[in-house]
Structures are given as structure tokens and as C-alpha cells.
Amino acid sequence: MRTVAVIKRICQEMLRDKRTLALLFVAPLIILTLMYFLFNGNTVDPKLGVVNIDNNLVKILEETKINVKHYDQAGRELIVEEELDGLLELKDEKLVLTLQNSDPSIAKALQMKVNQSVSFQAQSKVLNSNAAPLAIQKNDIDTQYVYGNSETSFFDVLSPVLVGFFVFFFVFLISGIGLLKERTTGTLERLMSTPIRRGEIVTAYLVGFGIFAVIQTVIVVLFSINVLDMVLVGSVWHVILINLLLALVALSLGTLLSTFAASEFQMVQFIPIAVIPQVFFAGIFPLEGMANWLQSIGKIMPIYYAADALKGVMYKGLGLKDISGDLFVLVVFATFFIILNIFALKKYRRL
Amino acid sequence: MNYSIAINQVSKSFGKKVVLNQIDLTIEEGQIYGFIGPSGAGKTTLVKMIVGMDTTDTGTIHVLNKKMPNLGLLQAIGYMAQSDALYSELTGMENLKFFASLYKLNKTEIKERISYAADLVHLTNELNKRVKAYSGGMKRRLSLAIALIQNPKILILDEPTVGIDPELRLSIWNELLRLKNEEGKTIIVTTHVMDEAERCDFVAMIRDGVILTRGTPKELKEQYQVDNFDEVFLKAGRNDS
Numbered sequence: 001m002r003t004v005a006v007i008k009r010i011c012q013e014m015l016r017d018k019r020t021l022a023l024l025f026v027a028p029l030i031i032l033t034l035m036y037f038l039f040n041g042n043t044v045d046p047k048l049g050v051v052n053i054d055n056n057l058v059k060i061l062e063e064t065k066i067n068v069k070h071y072d073q074a075g076r077e078l079i080v081e082e083e084l085d086g087l088l089e090l091k092d093e094k095l096v097l098t099l100q101n102s103d104p105s106i107a108k109a110l111q112m113k114v115n116q117s118v119s120f121q122a123q124s125k126v127l128n129s130n131a132a133p134l135a136i137q138k139n140d141i142d143t144q145y146v147y148g149n150s151e152t153s154f155f156d157v158l159s160p161v162l163v164g165f166f167v168f169f170f171v172f173l174i175s176g177i178g179l180l181k182e183r184t185t186g187t188l189e190r191l192m193s194t195p196i197r198r199g200e201i202v203t204a205y206l207v208g209f210g211i212f213a214v215i216q217t218v219i220v221v222l223f224s225i226n227v228l229d230m231v232l233v234g235s236v237w238h239v240i241l242i243n244l245l246l247a248l249v250a251l252s253l254g255t256l257l258s259t260f261a262a263s264e265f266q267m268v269q270f271i272p273i274a275v276i277p278q279v280f281f282a283g284i285f286p287l288e289g290m291a292n293w294l295q296s297i298g299k300i301m302p303i304y305y306a307a308d309a310l311k312g313v314m315y316k317g318l319g320l321k322d323i324s325g326d327l328f329v330l331v332v333f334a335t336f337f338i339i340l341n342i343f344a345l346k347k348y349r350r351l
Numbered sequence: 352m353n354y355s356i357a358i359n360q361v362s363k364s365f366g367k368k369v370v371l372n373q374i375d376l377t378i379e380e381g382q383i384y385g386f387i388g389p390s391g392a393g394k395t396t397l398v399k400m401i402v403g404m405d406t407t408d409t410g411t412i413h414v415l416n417k418k419m420p421n422l423g424l425l426q427a428i429g430y431m432a433q434s435d436a437l438y439s440e441l442t443g444m445e446n447l448k449f450f451a452s453l454y455k456l457n458k459t460e461i462k463e464r465i466s467y468a469a470d471l472v473h474l475t476n477e478l479n480k481r482v483k484a485y486s487g488g489m490k491r492r493l494s495l496a497i498a499l500i501q502n503p504k505i506l507i508l509d510e511p512t513v514g515i516d517p518e519l520r521l522s523i524w525n526e527l528l529r530l531k532n533e534e535g536k537t538i539i540v541t542t543h544v545m546d547e548a549e550r551c552d553f554v555a556m557i558r559d560g561v562i563l564t565r566g567t568p569k570e571l572k573e574q575y576q577v578d579n580f581d582e583v584f585l586k587a588g589r590n591d592s
């Protein structure tokens with residue numbers, strides 16, 4: 001009953017604050033649209049598996065800074081299992097290049113390098129022997145893709161991450177500042193002179209802002225898929241589920257960190273500390289290229305798991321079972337922050 | 352004797368600063384007890400501990416024979432903070448409704464209490480305005496109305512009449528006296544206004560975290576041999592330092 005009263009009050013306040021509503025619902029759409037037009041690529045040393053390729057070509061490939069690994073047998077499973085960016089195979093006198101393509105920018109770079117190496121080798125063969133030009137040219141390489149196709153753009157892979165990030169960012173900011181306002185205006189302390197329990201306040205905040213987070217999540221997801229035409233191979237419900245869990249984490253983290261902020265300005269100061277670093281580990285920059293210690297930092301970031309699950313569902317079409325590990329970690333994060341929230345309110349009242 | 356409020360050897364420090372030092376005080380049911388004392392003396396700190404919003408370092412506080420802090424007892428305590436803590440985006444009515452719904456009241460009780468409290472502080476016609484459009488005194492009055500909303504047995508008012516005009520102040524004090532006399536409520540008031548202090552049944556003068564002197568206003572005036580209560584305040588302070 002008291003929880004319901006607080007929830008109702010939060011909603012009343014939010015609905016009065018048109019600007020915050022606009023920030024919550026419209027800003028992510030604008031930024032996503034911008035990103036859609038602005039996406040850019042990046043480069044990492046690609047990992048290429050080779051089967052049945054002559055040593056000359058391998059040397060040339062290695063000179064172009066490709067990390068070459070030898071295998072006996074080819075296959076798509078091999079690429080996924082060994083986390084290769086591509087696999088080059090000589091099959092029936094023809095070169096077949098299979099690209100993993102989970103990051104199209106890497107795939108494109110790798111494809112280009114392989115093409116160059118192959119034509120370079122062809123040229124040197126012509127020079128060294130006077131034999132008739134053995135025309136292995138660009139078109140002779142048969143290119144295949146594990147995920148997506150040659151039309152896949154970087155934005156397609158980036159977009160699941162972006163959707164997750166914006167849900168996280170705006171929910172974090174608005175719930176944090178919402179609770180902070182209660183602190184700075186003294187109403188939180190005032191609440192402590194009423195019979196409300198700390199747990200009831202935390203629950204009310206989670207539900208009250210949660211309602212807005214749900215609406216925002218649904219709008220962002222539907223906009224991304226229907227208007228921006230993001231790739232969605234898996235189920236839209238799974239996408240919404242992942243984002244809701246992420247929003248819950250953001251909500252509880254935002255209210256928790258607001259405990260340590262004395263003003264709205266200080267709350268904003270948490271963004272470079274608590275939010276921006278998460279972007280680095282969300283998969284916008286490939287994790288494989290990072291040092292081990294950096295990768296383990298990534299593993300304590302909620303967005304890392306959400307991004308992994310979102311990529312899985314939206315791009316690779318994974319089902320609920322495949323992403324259950326990620327979802328579990330998100331639930332653990334949220335539970336952990338919620339409990340800390342209840343403890344943080346002890347500052348105001350022991351009961 | 353059944354005390355409404357019993358404060359026993361209470362001390363409190365913030366960091367190294369000792370704000371309250373071994374306070375002993377008992378307040379009987381149906382009394383108006385005034386706390387006076389210079390700014391920074393520790394009145395607000397003491398009052399907050401009685402409500403249970405703050406914990407004592409040492410010592411105990413019992414309200415209605417129950418040790419504070421106690422969640423269940425908060426139904427019986429109406430508190431008005433020194434600084435207004437209101438939701439400025441909401442209207443006066445919405446603020447009253449919100450606080451009312453935090454207590455055990457049914458729908459008709461909520462309606463009755465809201466109209467009683469709003470009427471008492473002359474805000475009935477302003478209830479549909481947003482609080483951010485209120486004047487300072489109107490906010491103060493709304494805070495007072497909220498403190499009364501659940502019809503508590505004990506009222507703890509931290510400088511309730513700051514920024515309220517003399518006429519309304521008089522009518523508020525008449526209502527406090529009526530609540531005490533007719534409904535047997537126990538009321539604690541902190542104030543810097545000496546004619547208000549004189550209306551209390553008992554007055555305690557707090558200074559630097561200790562109770563310098565206490566008694567009925569009449570006793571205090573006799574003790575310091577003055578006939579103006581302002582001078583009690585001044586003399587009590589001077590004697591000590």
C-alpha cells in the first residue's frame with residue numbers, strides 16, 4: 001500500500017516533467033538514428049585459419065599482418081569454435097574464403113588482405129617462371145559467410161550494443177537523479193519519519209522508474225527494428241527481455257550511486273566512471289584484441305553480458321537457452337545492487 | 352508515572368564535535384514542551400532522535416514506553432521538519448494525499464483529515480496549486496498540515512511558525528492548545544520566538560548540547576528575576592559563559 005503510494009507519486013512527478021520524459025523517450029531514438037548514418041569501421045589483426053594452402057601464400061599472408069593458423073580440416077564449426085575471423089581453403093583447385101563476419105569491418109579487411117596476397121602471389125609466379133599466367137584472380141576466390149552476408153554493415157552488429165547501451169544510460173541517469181532529488185530536497189529524510197520501510201522505498205523506486213524504463217525499452221527496440229531496419233534474426237521478445245533486465249541493473253545502479261552524490265552535477269560525474277567504460281567492453285571494440293587483464297575488467301561490466309546476449313539474439317539468432325548464462329549474470333547484478341540500495345538507506349534510518 | 356517521552360543520558364557527536372551531551376528529559380502526556388536555545392545548540396538533532404530519524408550515540412529514548420527508533424510508533428508521531436521537504440512538482444493536495452497514504456488511514460479518514468489540516472493552516476483554496484508556486488509561508492503551512500495528517504498522539508514541530516504572519520500564528524497556537532487540552536496530545540515545539548515559548552507548559556533551554564535550565568515559563572522568570580521572557584534567554588546564556 002505504501003509502496004503503491006510512492007509509485008503513484010513517482011509517476012505523477014515524472015509525467016509533470018516533460019523534458020525528462022523527452023530525454024528518456026526521444027533522445028535515444030535521435031542518437032540511434034544519427035549513429036545509423038555515422039557508423040564507422042575499425043581494424044584489428046585478423047585471425048585466419050588455412051587448410052591445404054601452399055607455404056608461399058602463407059608467408060605472403062603473414063607479411064600482411066594476418067595471424068595464420070594451420071588446420072587439417074575445414075568447416076564452419078571450426079571457425080566458430082576456434083574464434084577465427086576467416087578460413088582459407090584450397091578446394092578443387094579453387095580458393096574458398098569463409099568469413100565469420102560477426103564484425104563486418106574485420107571481415108572486410110581480412111577479405112581485402114587475402115585478395116591482395118593471392119594476386120601478389122600470382123604476379124610473382126608470372127615473373128619467376130615464364131609459364132603461362134596462372135590466373136588466380138580476385139574473382140576466383142569463393143567467399144562465404146558464417147553470419148550475415150557481404151551486405152552486412154558495421155551498424156548491424158553495432159546496433160544491438162547501442163540499443164542496450166542507450167537503455168542503460170538513460171535509465172541510469174534518470175533513476176539516479178530521481179532519487180537524488182529526494183535526497184537534496186530533504187523529502188527522503190522526511191519519508192523516514194513516516195512508517196515506510198527502506199525496502200518499500202527501494203521497491204517503489206524500482207517499479208516506479210521501472211514502468212518508464214519498460215516503455216522506453218519497448219520504444220527503442222521497436223524503433224530500431226522497424227524504422228532503422230536493424231537486423232533481427234532472433235525473437236523480439238528476447239530482445240525486450242534482455243533490455244528489461246539491463247534496465248533493472250541500470251535502475252538499481254543509478255539509485256545506488258546517487259547515494260554517493262551530493263548534487264545532480266556530482267551524479268553526472270559518475271557517467272565517465274560508471275557508464276563510459278562499459279561502452280568499451282560492450283563489443284563496439286573487439287574484446288579479442290585486448291590484454292587479458294582488460295578482458296577480465298570487461299567481465300565485471302553489466303553491459304558486456306547484455307551486449308553479448310543482444311548480439312546473440314539479434315544478429316546470430318540464438319535462442320533463450322543460449323543466452324541464459326548472460327541473463328543469469330544480469331539478474332545477479334541487479335539483485336546485488338538492490339540489496340546494496342537497501343543497505344545504503346541505512347544512512348537515514350536503521351529500520 | 353507514565354511518560355509520553357523519556358530521554359535518558361543521550362549523547363550525540365558528529366565527527367569530533369559533541370552536539371548533545373548526556374541529555375536527560377521526561378515529557379508527560381498532554382503537555383506542550385518548548386525547546387529554546389541559540390542556533391546550533393542541538394535542538395533539531397535532539398528532535399530528530401526522538402522521531403527516530405537519527406540514532407543516539409549513547410543513551411536511550413523511549414516514546415510511549417517503547418524504545419526508539421521504532422517503525423510502528425511512527426504512526427503516532429507527527430513530525431514537521433525545520434526545512435520544508437515537499438514535492439514541488441505536485442500540488443498541495445497531492446502532497447497531502449501522498450503523505451496520508453503512508454499511514455494507516457482509510458479513504459474517508461484521509462478525506463476528513465486533509466480537509467481539517469488544510470483548513471487549519473488556511474490553505475483550502477490553494478490546494479490545487481503546485482507547491483513550487485507557493486510562497487515560503489505557504490510551504491511552511493503545508494508542512495504543518497502534513498505533520499497533522501494522521502492525527503498523531505505526539506506532535507514534534509521544529510520551528511513551526513517561521514515565516515507565518517502573526518494572525519495565522521495566533522490561530523495555529525490556539526489550535527495547538529486546543530489539541531493539547533481537548534485531545535490530550537503531547538506537543539514538542541522548538542522556537543526562537545519567546546512569546547511562543549511562554550505559551551508552553553514547560554520550557555527547556557539548550558545550549559552547546561546541554562540543557563542549561565528547565566521549568567515552567569513562570570518558574571524560569573522567577574529564577575532569573577525578570578518579567579520579560581527574552582531576558583531569560585539572554586541571562587541564562589550569559590550566566591553560563
Ligand SMILES: Nc1ncnc2c1ncn2[C@@H]1O[C@H](COP(=O)(O)OP(=O)(O)OP(=O)(O)O)[C@@H](O)[C@H]1O
Pocket residue numbers: 365370388389390391392393394395396397433
Ligand atoms: N548531519 C550533520 N553532520 C555534521 N554536523 C551536524 C549535522 N547536523 C547537525 N550538525 C551540527 O550539530 C549542531 C547542532 O545542530 P542543530 O541543527 O541541532 O542545531 P539547532 O539547535 O536546531 O539550531 P537552529 O536553531 O539554527 O535550528 C550544529 O553545530 C551543526 O553544525
Ligand SMILES: [Mg+2]
Pocket residue numbers: 394395396433509
Ligand atoms: Mg534546528
